[in-house]
Amino acid sequence: MGDKSSVLPLTLVDQLVVPGDVILDVSALTNRTIKLGGGLRQDADLITVTKAGRLRFSKPNKYWVESSQRRYVPSVEDSVLGIVVDSKADNFLIDIKGPAIAFLPVLAFEGGTRRNIPKLEAGTLLYVRVVKANPDTNPELSCTDTSGKAAEYGPLKDGFMFECSTGLSRMLLSSPTCPVLEEFGKKLSFEVAVGLNGRVWVNAESPSTVIVVSNAILKSESLSSTQQRILARKLLEKVQ
Amino acid sequence: MEIDRTDGRSPNQLRPLACSRGILHRSHGSASWSQGDTRVIAAVYGPKAGTKKNENPERACLEVIWKPKTGQSGKEEKEYETILKRTLQSICILTINPNTTTSIIIQVVHDDGSLLPCAVNAACVALVDAGIPLKHLAVSICCCLATCGHVILDPTKLEEEKMKAFAYLVFPNSINSILPEGSSHTKSKQLEDGLVTSVTHGGMSVEDYFHCLDRGRAATARLSDFLRKNLQSQVLGEGSKAG
Incomplete structure (x- = not known):
């Protein structure tokens, strides 16, 4: 039973899903608990998607949809x-x-x-x-x-706060450390506080550092990790 | 059998589609959708706290504002607003964020026929962009009945004026499912055959109406694929950002 049901649901995992997609049939797994995160809901026996994004699965039983939006919906322990x-x-x-x-x-x-x-x-x-x-x-x-x-x-005293999408703030908080922050952290000293609601606060000794770091963070949303590193290094060369 | 269309399309042929998301900077979700020369921009703000007067505070409230290309909004715009509001209410999950209002603003950029279906599609994409929880997506199409009894899809303004009757149809999108094809699950099957909204103008026989439904449903399968590809390509963009 365990084998069969764990093979089937994996078909949509790590795929891009849109609202309405059915990812799981609960009636097939009677004696297992699954945990649903954001973007999913139970509709009778079916687990369906309510937000567009990438479906993620974490062992043993967590499912959620990773998406980015401008508006924050509070959830406990954020x-x-x-x-x-x-x-x-x-x-x-x-x-x-x-x-x-x-x-x-x-x-x-x-x-x-x-x-x-x-x-x-x-x-x-x-x-x-x-x-x-x-x-x-x-x-x-x-x-x-x-x-x-x-x-x-x-x-938070002093510093500079700017708003971004929830996806970007989650990227900044992910581990291993986000490449932009890692590269800057090697050369510059600054403080950063990231809220999951899409707000980022940056503070440093000199205003120029604050400006460089916050601009780089805002720009990095659409970049891959290598591109982020290149961007950070380029900016660092200019600053020093 | 074939009827001539001014732009040389076949009766079932749609005009070229284009869609982009997140085009507005300050809204929480936005989309532009165009079918040929008809173009509509939709913006979503919210969910904001509180519901409007005379709305049930135990559910989320939707508010649709229709901005015509020129001039003030009149009766026609009010009708569009109501149709759009009811359509979107049926695809949104209203119980997740009770006592909130979500505003959807529709700006007509250019009207060249099939305006309401275009607005429905734009609003749906904008809702997805804003991350509003949805039961499923909706795709919309306009079917026209010519005087000679033929059905044509996605008419232009000129064609619309010549037609005997037309129907605006909104269908649920075709979904991806892990359930095997043709499984006995009635729920997903119902969804495939479902109809969200139907608005007809002019007189047509029941047979003609069903004919319209069939043709419309066949065409929305393509629209639905386009919508999914579009949403996925742009989510992919974000995915590589996160990666």
Whole structure:
């Protein structure tokens, strides 16, 4: 049973799929659990695609569709860059490029109590984690990791933030390190924070470094890894 | 049997198709679709928070705005908006992002017949570009019934004016499936034979209508292939970016 069902579903894996494509028949695998990621849904016995992209499969049982879009849909445990829009008694209101404004509870900071609520003005850029993402309610954020430590989360000072597609931000976060960042990292020193919602923040000692790095990142979206390396090296020669 | 068309096409022949995605910088998804000289640009914004008045907040709401080439939008544009909205509502999965509104803006660049089918195709590609969850794609075609009883596809403006009746038909696209060909799964079979929208103008007999349906369905198979190839080639572009 296991052999037969694992051979069939692999036919569309790593292929480009469009909405409506059927990738799996669940009735064929009665005693196995499968996990569905973004871009897939269950329609009675069939697993169908809802977004155009490349179908991915990760052992043992995860399926998802890899796609790129300009709009972000929040999902739990994503690290995102948010901008403070307003602050209320209990929550900061944060724009994370999603369909609804996200809430950041004023106590969701390391060691947060009523006494030491941080002062965040409208326009502050924050690196935050999505804690709750139900479609019916506003998403909830946190400035701590799961163990309550601040980790890298919190306000980002100085630097430069720009927006890109979700596909590009996922590429920047992928491991092994994205070639552009790797090449620049060898020669220049800079800080970068990438949010899965398609926002990237770059900071460095000199403004020229910030400009070079951010332009290279924006340009690298349509390039292959070798092209990215060439681009980075060319730019580095010019800078030095 | 054969009837003459001014541009020398055979009755079943479509005009050359062209489609490009992501042409607008600020929208969340955009597409331009042209069939011959008819060209439409569609832009998608959203999902944005909140639904409009009189809409069910437990589902996603679609809003279609039709911009004519010149002048103000009138009754005809309102009708197009309604048809397009209902068509897109049936292919979108409205339960995924409840209490949100997605705007679809249709800009007519040039109207040379088969305008509504062209807009449906453009809107569908734009929705895919924006990453709005869809049940399946839709492909649309215009079938005309000439006075002598022949059916011609994808008419130009001139031909449209001469026709006795015409039907705008929207079909689901042909899907890729891991299920073996001709499998007993009724669900996917139903989809293949399905019809999303049908709008007719003028009078035609039932037989003629079914004839139109058959011809339209045969032609949309080609449209559907074009759509898939187009979506895949442009996703491929992104794929190599990521790779």
